Amino acid sequence: MRLAVTIVTYNRPGLLDELLESVLAMNRPPFRVVVVDNASAPETAQIIESYRARLGDDVLVNHRMETNTGGAGGFSEGVRLAVEAGADWIWLMDDDVEILPEAMDRFEPWMDRFAVLHGRRYDVDGTPFFWQAKFNQFLGVPLPYTRRAFSDEGYAITNSGTFEGMLIRTDIVRSIGLPDPRFFISWDDAIYAWLASRQTEVAYVDAFVLKRKRAQRQVNLGLRHLNDSSALAKYHVMRNRAYVGRYFAEHGKLNRPGFALGTVLTLAKEIFRLVVVERSLRGLGVLMRGVRDGRRIWRDREWAPMPPLTTDSARSPEKDHP
Template structure:
């Protein structure tokens, strides 16, 4: 089914969290306005994820739920890149990107609809697992090359705020923008991929946060409430990539002539300090410092890689898979 603004495909990336995925698919089936497609990218899960997807299929009209299982775990970055590609091959006008540990509110598409007539990259609001508003609005400080949180009062009378950062935990993006900037970059694996992708989009169109709740987080995490943002716990894999991937962010900034090497280096130092703070204050340990050190060494190697190129917009699918002979429904 189409919304007034076009065909919306929901792209979900999942890995070994079948219970959360089942709840998310149940919420998708209960939406007041059904989506055009639901693309589930299974990142080579080893649990019963495939059984959950098969069981959920009966809740949707034939062809709506697309089961796209990958042979290897490509991380969130690879999953969102693949999900976006499949959605566009299926003929979607919009791709709504989300993790598996959220629940879609029934009237989400109706809440998005007015904004879809005005903007092409949109973030709605989320409730946290305890029902409180989850705050994640940020803007890239281009001197430092880091997204910094800003006040919840930014929505103003019109109910939206312009930004240049974002998250794949709810980013709604028009196919035209994807065809302009390319698919999300799978090389990030995890961390910085979504903020950088929204920043790339912001070089071509308005990226907005809107004062409309459309999702609820379901997974409880250790966190510290700092007022203007929540700081969650992080894994060893996250710590490594959050430092390593600073090099990818910098390379994209350089592509647009926005890289200030002095400021960006300071931003990397601040990122490192934030991760040490996260270890000590949220996780009460310093054992993860080695992950950050490994990430920094990998960061230096990526900066020296002269073969790196940005994602190529020419590789973005032009239309439905049926016109290209592809079949991604496994």
């Protein structure tokens, strides 16, 4: 089994260093380690290259982007590189996690059964980190889950996902295409897993494989943690609702009144985040700008989804971000 660990990084060399150390500690070394550097400062390149001898010159792929393409653009490029390298499986992750040494042992029992997997994560303080787990088809928003969502066998079927740990088989990538770089950040991973769920079952398994390393301001709501977010994230979480809607419409799954309600609820959640977590309304204008720019995406008659991945369709649509 040829596993490509695919990492996207942007100006967090200390966290990247810890992640690459954890790659070395894996009890099953990966076939490739693809690091996509989103035009970071030079220190990031130095950190990556410091691992070349330890990982192996044939294992480490250090790919620097000319500009910052966001997580979406980075993962799109990283998946392309992993496929071209001949990977059977691609494990996608941001630079602010570390891999638990026995992660692949914990994944192995599930890899013959499912083609898209997520394991569980510990938060910075060692407590379980709660993910959003499944798109509500009417609202077009992922709803949170609790441990009770797992079956007696230890898994839950979903139609959403995250690039902070998605493990996907390459044949599914070829079928659904590369991650869509136009998202820049936010919703890109959720819609990618949703597209995969239309081809195969997507599973969360009750096995811890990662630990988050970046501390954030957060409020524990019981079912999930609500973190602070950057201005870029605020903008894209609202603008990219339009991309989610376009993908739903493309596959005949868009309920326009329900989706509009889901967008209102998403905006309300982001305002709640401002008030409760960040204790400020300064990001409200950014949220509304995202809503406004999303309307342009809805009106774009030339919009098209990402194509299946073939030798002549690997080029992504033009990137669309601020």
